[in-house]
Amino acid sequence: MATEKPEPVKVLYCGVCGLPAEYCEFGPDFDKCKPWLREHAPDLYPDLFAGGETDVEKTAEQLQGVGISSGGGAASSGGEASASKQEEVKRLPGGKIKKKEKPEVVIEKIVRNKRKCVTVVKGLELFGVKLSDASKKLGKKFATGASVVKGPTEKEQIDVQGDISYDIVEFVTDTWPDVPESAIFFIEDGKKVPAA
Incomplete structure (x- = not known):
């Protein structure tokens, strides 16, 4: 009589903050996680996304200002691409943003x-x-x-x-x-x- 090994638990990690998707609401950037969660894990927060598309559009604009693209599409002009590279910030595990520090x-x-x-x-x-x-x-x-x-x-x-x-x-x-x-x-x- 052989006992079966339990299957490993599959965890879906957020593509924005790096936390497990069910813990995004406790992370520092939940508003930035919402578009990603809507696309990849809509069943986790059903009452959150009942409001409509306006919330997602606002957070998509905020994400582009930080230097993270929400859609994966290329920028329309070369000037925008270079500007987003300059504004790109280093993200640490947990979604925290690493500031560039001047030497001291x-x-x-x-x-x-x-x-x-x-x-x-x-x-x-x-x-x-x-x-x-x-x-x-x-x-x-x-x-x-x-x-x-x-x-x-x-x-x-x-x-x-x-x-x-x-x-x-x-x-x-x-x-x-x-x-x-x-x-x-x-x-x-x-x-x-x-x-x-």
Whole structure:
């Protein structure tokens, strides 16, 4: 007597936000998902689509403004195609939009044992600075220990022993002229504050 294996569950994922179709209403872009859901999964939200075509037309116009085409048709002119490529945004899983960030250096002072401090420098590599060379220069300038470590987000950062957070801005801008002072920020009380 052989037992039959259960069939795997087939899940329909939304083409817009990437969530399972029945969870689109809980995602961040449900209005943008509606045209896709109407076409691919009309039985999931029958009361939602009873209103008519106007809702779908509005969301289709919004999607084209973001750079996502709702119909799959080609743009009518070359100018429109280049404009939509420029406006195209990177979408993360879950439908979140990744913003283009300009490079910046973030300096944070972390206090340990109520008297020992570590100054953390993040983002120098975005300006073409080699972190190993930068840590050597920082350690030599401030006569302290400095090392390149992986931070909590798996990005490399420089940890410098001691509280040098306000002396470091002048040193960074003098040593690496590619780093403008307007791109340097401090983390104070959990908020990002410009150094300038």
